[in-house]
Amino acid sequence: MADKKKASRKGAQKLKEDLAAGTIGPAYVFYGEESYLREYYLGELRKKLVPPGFETFNVHILEGKDLTVQALAEIVEAMPMMAERTLTAVTDWDIFKLGEDQRGKLIALLEDLPPYGCLVFVYDTLEYKPNKTMKKLCKAMETYVEAVEFPAASSADLLQWISRRFKALGKEIDRTAAEYLVFTCGGLMTGLVPEIEKIAAYAKGGAVTQADIDAVADPVLSAEVFKLSDAVLQGQYDRAASILGDLLKMQTEPIMILAALGSQLRRIWTARLALDGGRDRYWLMELWGMKSDYPAKLLVSAARRTTAEWCAQSVRRCQMLDRRMKSERGVDSAGELKLLLVQLAAGRS
Numbered sequence: 001m002a003d004k005k006k007a008s009r010k011g012a013q014k015l016k017e018d019l020a021a022g023t024i025g026p027a028y029v030f031y032g033e034e035s036y037l038r039e040y041y042l043g044e045l046r047k048k049l050v051p052p053g054f055e056t057f058n059v060h061i062l063e064g065k066d067l068t069v070q071a072l073a074e075i076v077e078a079m080p081m082m083a084e085r086t087l088t089a090v091t092d093w094d095i096f097k098l099g100e101d102q103r104g105k106l107i108a109l110l111e112d113l114p115p116y117g118c119l120v121f122v123y124d125t126l127e128y129k130p131n132k133t134m135k136k137l138c139k140a141m142e143t144y145v146e147a148v149e150f151p152a153a154s155s156a157d158l159l160q161w162i163s164r165r166f167k168a169l170g171k172e173i174d175r176t177a178a179e180y181l182v183f184t185c186g187g188l189m190t191g192l193v194p195e196i197e198k199i200a201a202y203a204k205g206g207a208v209t210q211a212d213i214d215a216v217a218d219p220v221l222s223a224e225v226f227k228l229s230d231a232v233l234q235g236q237y238d239r240a241a242s243i244l245g246d247l248l249k250m251q252t253e254p255i256m257i258l259a260a261l262g263s264q265l266r267r268i269w270t271a272r273l274a275l276d277g278g279r280d281r282y283w284l285m286e287l288w289g290m291k292s293d294y295p296a297k298l299l300v301s302a303a304r305r306t307t308a309e310w311c312a313q314s315v316r317r318c319q320m321l322d323r324r325m326k327s328e329r330g331v332d333s334a335g336e337l338k339l340l341l342v343q344l345a346a347g348r349s
Contacts, residue, residue: 005182011148017145019044023148024085024112029121031128032150032202036189038122046221049085049118057081062095062127069105076109076117089120095141103137110144121145146177152187153290160226161189162196166208179294180210186220187291192342221252225260228341229268231303237345244337254333257327258340262318269311271303273297306348315343 018024024045025306029039050058060075067090080086096104113119121128130138130149139146153161159178166173173181185195195217203212219221224247231240267288274283282297303311321340325333 002088007014011146012150014146015041015148018243021050022048024048024118026115026117027119027121027145029123029128029145029147030150031147032121034150034152034190035124036193038124042120042122045089045118045120047086047229050080053286054082058083058086060086060088062088062090062093064090064115067093069098069102069109072119073105073109076119077114080116084116086117087120088117089122091122092124092126093121094126095121095137096129096134096257103134107136107140110140113144119145129268143203145311152291153189155182158182158187158291160328162192165193165196166200169197170206171200171208172206173202175211176206177210179292181213181217182292182297183226183231183294184213184219184223185217186222204318206329221247221256222264225257228263229264230302232341232348233268233302235345235348237341239331240336240341240345244341248334248337254337255322257337258318258322258325258333261340262322265314265318267299268302268306269308269315271299272306272308272311275303276308310347312346317343 001256015028019041024084028045031043032038046059058080062072062075072088076086078086095103098106114332116176130141132138145330152158159175159182162178163173181192181195181199185192185298198216199208199212202216203209224243227245228240228243231237231243244257267284270287271284274280281293281300283288284299288296317340321336323335325331325338
């Protein structure tokens with residue numbers, strides 16, 4: 001895992017150096033969950049390689065589905081027009097599922113890419129996962145293509161980025177509010193950009209508050225489910241039912257709500273076990289791969305209101321309902337979810 005992270009940082013650093021020095025390579029592969037950064041650096045390549053006004057002739061965006069190596073080669077090998085280089089981006093092309101003949105042709109293309117072009121394989125909805133059994137293709141990708149991963153930003157980097165985004169919009173945000181924003185809207189820049197713009201436009205004062213975030217932000221499912229479970233733990237059944245009702249009105253699939261609730265209850269259970277075993281929130285962070293201690297602190301706070309026995313029983317109830325929803329026909333999923341909340345609340349008394 002450490003070697004993979006090191007390689008990821010190396011690829012991203014090499015890309016930044018190439019852009020700064022104007023030594024952009026012949027080929028890259030962009031992958032990772034942070035699509036905001038993928039699009040940003042694809043745009044930077046575009047600006048560096050092709051003069052404004054000549055994109056039509058020199059920038060080629062291709063879909064990987066049904067693409068052949070022959071079609072790609074024709075575009076990649078075409079000479080630039082009124083520019084020094086061309087940019088060709090291929091999105092979601094599963095090269096490791098190509099037939100043997102196509103793989104051979106792709107290897108040959110990579111070995112002889114023209115110096116006046118830049119080819120970028122972009123993985124968005126598909127996962128970039130090299131098939132090590134295809135040794136020749138893997139070697140060609142490692143030799144001729146710079147792999148650049150864009151993972152979710154670290155907590156510190158993300159909070160700094162959020163602060164800069166708000167500052168550019170004339171607003172300030174402190175660390176606590178920024179952490180709450182990440183908890184509410186998720187930790188990917190792609191999803192945070194429109195939320196930051198909405199919140200900045202809504203906030204009346206110079207500093208963004210939690211109330212501003214609650215007023216206009218669209219929470220991710222995990223944040224809503226945390227509020228739901230927290231309401232149950234505080235004995236606020238009406239509030240929990242209201243949150244569930246809102247999720248159902250937004251046409252969130254009941255099975256997704258149940259999965260998120262079960263996952264949240266398992267986390268609370270581990271937090272309760274951590275408290276009982278004398279462990280702290282940093283142990284929880286490592287266990288669940290959290291980048292910030294903010295959600296870990298919330299878990300510990302929630303766990304203090306319950307017992308390991310209640311958590312275990314609640315998780316089992318979720319598992320039983322999950323099996324029923326997936327295996328039985330005619331189940332009133334929304335009604336069963338409401339009944340589950342009643343059972344969870346009753347177990348608290």
